[in-house]
Amino acid sequence: MTGVLPRQGIAQMIEAGAISAATPIDPAQIQPASLDLRLGRVAYRVRASFLAGEGRRVADRISEFEMHRIDLDGGAVLEKGCVYLVPLMERLALPEGIQAVANAKSSTGRLDLLTRLITDGGTEFDRIPPGHDGPLYAEICPRSFSVLVRPGMRLNQVRFRAGQALLDDAQLAELHAREPLVDGPALISDGLGFSVDLSPELAACAGYRAKPHTGVVDLDRIGHYDASEFWEVVPAAQGRIILDPGAFYILVSRESVTIPPAYAAEMAPYLAMAGEFRVHYAGFFDPGFGHAEAQGKGARGVLEVRCHEAPFVLEHGQVVGRLVYERMAEIPDRLYGAGIASNYQGQGLKLSKQFRTG
CATH class of the missing domain: 2.70.40.10 (Deoxyuridine triphosphatase (dUTPase))
Structure with missing residues (x-):
């Protein structure tokens, strides 16, 4: 096994x-x-x-x-x-x-x-x-x-x-050819690269920036907090935003991602020399994330970004992270989004489940 x-x-x-x-x-x-x-x-x-x-x-x-x-x-x-x-x-x-x-x-x-x-x-x-x-x-x-x-x-x-479960770039390219992992060309280099979405459609709200002085978040309260009390809306002017040093941002990937049932993935940072910022990777991507068998049609990756040292210009389509894929020992008997409480299936730009934006 x-x-x-x-x-x-x-x-x-x-x-x-x-x-x-x-x-x-x-x-x-x-x-x-x-x-x-x-x-x-x-x-x-x-x-x-x-x-x-x-x-x-x-x-x-x-x-x-x-x-x-x-x-x-x-x-x-x-x-x-x-x-x-x-x-x-x-x-x-x-x-x-x-x-x-x-x-x-x-x-x-x-x-x-x-x-x-x-x-x-x-x-x-x-x-x-x-x-x-x-x-x-x-x-x-x-x-x-x-x-x-x-x-x-x-x-x-x-x-x-x-054992060794990680797919190398050749195996990842073969998987993408067999079953597309992103909705568009795949940038494959030490994993599957993805970029940030700062397109005109998101000009009014390209993301959120955490406010510096807020109340306490009770983690058990789902959909309870007004997002505007904790987050500032970040607009994108001319397809770019300027990241403030030390600030924390929620942004979204341009690509919609799919994790086939026989695979799992993990978000990893991109090259450090790409800029003075870091995509804080929280997460495992489960088998079935964004996949049709689990009632998904691809899902965006939510990016947790923190800027370091100096203000940094982030532009639409800039590559900011990568997904590394691994083989499953066997297909799970239940996939992400299929009959289980999967909060982020089919997601776009989305804050954590404690906040409401409407």
Whole structure:
């Protein structure tokens, strides 16, 4: 078996005890190609982000950096600009040959809520080697908005992979020829490139910029907040916008993307020399995203952009990111958007699910 494990494979890992939790895992946590992870009951406010380091436990290192601890029962606010460490409900006992990679969920990224997985013995974020046996922790740093969280909330997710699943450029080109992955010419270079949409049709609202001084976002309140209280509309004059240093933007890709059922994808940054900005990649793209078999006709990629160092001109059609595709070990028994609550199937420019724009 080679490839990303589908939801039925994840369910088998749970049954075998490779994935466990003190509070039983909810079947709704199991996505087509990933498992949602749940916050535990306590958060530690720490002085700085850290990794455990080889041969060291996260629990032992918390005492070096802890400022205070917060009980999440009943809800607690994680403040903008602060760093927190939250033990997760799930733990892993990975078999040899199975590695795991984590990423923030889509709504987490759209809130500019930096969320990364760390583990005992870890020397990098979001990567768990085969054979790892131990608890999991989420490092959370709200960057644009303070947020209200509770135990059981799902801010990040984990994928499991057996062997080499990544498609190289030749294989990606072959897949695109067989089943178009974008609605137009494909720019294939270390993945499938995509560009930003700042076309005349979006001149009045090409995107959103996070306001610097706002209220708290309760992550459980879906469609609750008036977007205008948290976001400024960004118009595009003559097919361009100027990114302000330090500001966070929600933009949209020009291309509509498809993820066929036998594949999964992940958003990755483009070359650093392309400009003084970064597409903050939150996400895994599940099998069936934008695909006809899952009631989709292609879906835009939402871009979470932060500018660094100096103001930067971003122009319509400028390449800003790429999708890397991986084979599934087998087709999931349920696809993204097909009979499950998939918030972003068929999406265009869209804020996280907590906001209403109408």
